[in-house]
Amino acid sequence: MVMFLGVFIIWGSxxxxxxxxxxxLVLSSLLYLYYxxxxxxxxxxxxxxxxxxxxxxxxxxxxxxxxxxxGEFSMFMPLLLGLILVYLxxxxxxxxxxxxxxxxxxxxxxxxxxxxxVSLLLLLMVIVLHMSEMKKGSVRVV
Numbered sequence: 001m002v003m004f005l006g007v008f009i010i011w012g013s014x015x016x017x018x019x020x021x022x023x024x025l026v027l028s029s030l031l032y033l034y035y036x037x038x039x040x041x042x043x044x045x046x047x048x049x050x051x052x053x054x055x056x057x058x059x060x061x062x063x064x065x066x067x068x069x070x071g072e073f074s075m076f077m078p079l080l081l082g083l084i085l086v087y088l089x090x091x092x093x094x095x096x097x098x099x100x101x102x103x104x105x106x107x108x109x110x111x112x113x114x115x116x117x118v119s120l121l122l123l124l125m126v127i128v129l130h131m132s133e134m135k136k137g138s139v140r141v142v
Contacts, residue, residue, distance in 0.1 A: 022058065026050045029120055054124060
């Protein structure tokens with residue numbers, strides 16, 4: 001679901017819509033970490049890093065962008081919502097309780113969460129690079 005939200009943010013047309021989508025992405029990743037570990041400290045740490053860094057950049061970009069109308073409803077949205085619902089149904093089969101175990105961060109069953117965090121950070125980096133393109137973005141080098 002988080003990857004689908006990331007793709008939705010990249011294809012968004014309005015910066016405020018992208019910022020709201022990023023906030024939903026961060027909060028859903030926080031809930032994912034909580035459900036897998038039953039501890040909030042990792043999610044809080046991830047939330048603070050993302051909100052303090054990336055949302056500051058988006059706030060700066062929003063202040064420079066003129067007021068634009070939201071784009072039309074595309075046919076991609078029903079497909080995306082259908083894929084999210086299928087993914088949520090499939091995810092029920094893979095739930096595990098990690099609260100009673102101690103795992104190495106690079107080995108065993110905990111490597112799936114490490115892969116998730118690395119892919120999330122990579123996706124957020126691509127989103128920031130996409131929003132600050134030299135030809136289209138509001139951050140320009142003169």
